[in-house]
């Protein structure tokens with residue numbers, strides 16, 4: 001958790017510098033604000049994990065910042081700092097949704113303990129949320145093409161044959177994989193997922209097939225691969241079109257023989273798996289141009305599901321928007337004009353982009369309603385081309401500042417591409433693999 005982001009909102013220079021120095025020396029990424037409005041803006045834009053919030057500040061006092069953040073549905077955990085003897089303020093702060101409070105002058109050890117506890121509880125809450133989401137994330141949409149998808153999911157769940165799921169980025173391929181597994185006879189066994197594009201090439205082979213101790217320089221211990229982990233259940237290979245030729249050959253053999261060998265061993269191990277694979281690429285073209293093995297293509301394409309892009313089933317947009325609104329922590333609705341804007345857009349990033357735009361609307365909503373002004377596609381107007389300069393507080397270490405800039409640029413590229421990582425990497429001018437590495441390093445959700 002050392003790379004967690006902490007925002008310090010404190011108007012007094014000496015106190016702010018001291019806190020900043022202390023937290024940076026502990027390895028946290030620190031942002032600073034010296035008045036309330038700036039703190040609110042930074043908290044919304046950069047979504048820090050924790051905010052240390054002084055109560056008495058110019059322009060907007062701490063309690064108002066706290067209330068505005070809560071209304072915006074912010075996920076930042078706030079620790080309020082109050083002057084000694086103002087227990088009434090502490091109580092008010094807790095009522096307004098503060099996570100904890102500290103009395104000033106702040107004791108360094110106590111501060112670090114409170115921050116660690118806050119981060120630990122956040123991590124736990126995140127895990128619970130993700131588990132809940134995974135177990136029943138329904139597919140939404142009743143358009144004829146989606147009805148066809150549901151029918152195929154039902155049929156394919158009864159079978160044990162390999163399924164190839166096609167569709168542009170963000171169309172819901174992973175949800176389809178989850179649904180097929182959950183409705184299949186293997187639902188009590190694990191569904192193991194691996195993304196062939198996001199794992200560095202050098203690691204993918206041992207990730208898939210495992211290795212024996214000493215198989216290569218860094219193989220200090222024996223390791224079970226994903227194939228073995230999925231034994232009895234399903235294995236999902238995402239972005240299969242990105243698999244390099246040597247591994248394509250190995251995968252083909254594993255599928256034909258239903259056995260694998262760990263790296264550094266030639267003992268065949270039988271695996272009983274149901275394979276599903278997904279790709280946003282044009283596999284036929286990859287085959288025609290010699291980048292994807294034709295024999296593997298036929299092995300994978302036994303059963304196929306194609307997910308239609310969202311622009312071809314705009315009738316599903318209102319139901320999807322409703323669905324995303326219901327997940328918010330407070331009751332919200334959308335103005336008819338705003339919904340119309342959503343329905344007339346083409347959604348290059350498909351459902352994922354719609355989800356992002358609605359979530360942004362939820363944060364910006366006024367009085368429980370998302371209006372046209374709260375619909376923002378692509379880059380947020382608040383984050384203009386050069387505004388990141390203002391986000392880097394004076395006194396930052398170069399490395400921290402560079403990371404902050406990198407993060408901000410990656411976030412924007414993802415927004416502009418509607419979450420499509422291939423497009424985002426193009427926008428940034430870097431290879432997709434490098435983007436994935438950075439996403440992992442900065443703890444973005446993949």
Ligand SMILES: Nc1ncnc2c1ncn2[C@@H]1O[C@H](COP(=O)(O)OP(=O)(O)OP(=O)(O)O)[C@@H](O)[C@H]1O
Nearest residue numbers: 138139140168169170171172173174175280351352
């Ligand atoms: N029909 C749907 N109903 C509800 N949510 C959906 C639907 N389709 C997609 N989503 C949501 O959109 C996001 C993207 O979906 P998913 O990850 O399954 O897409 P994908 O096709 O695998 O994209 P990629 O190719 O980029 O990996 C997820 O958050 C998912 O929950």
Ligand SMILES: [Mg+2]
Nearest residue numbers: 173174238278
């Ligand atoms: Mg996916």
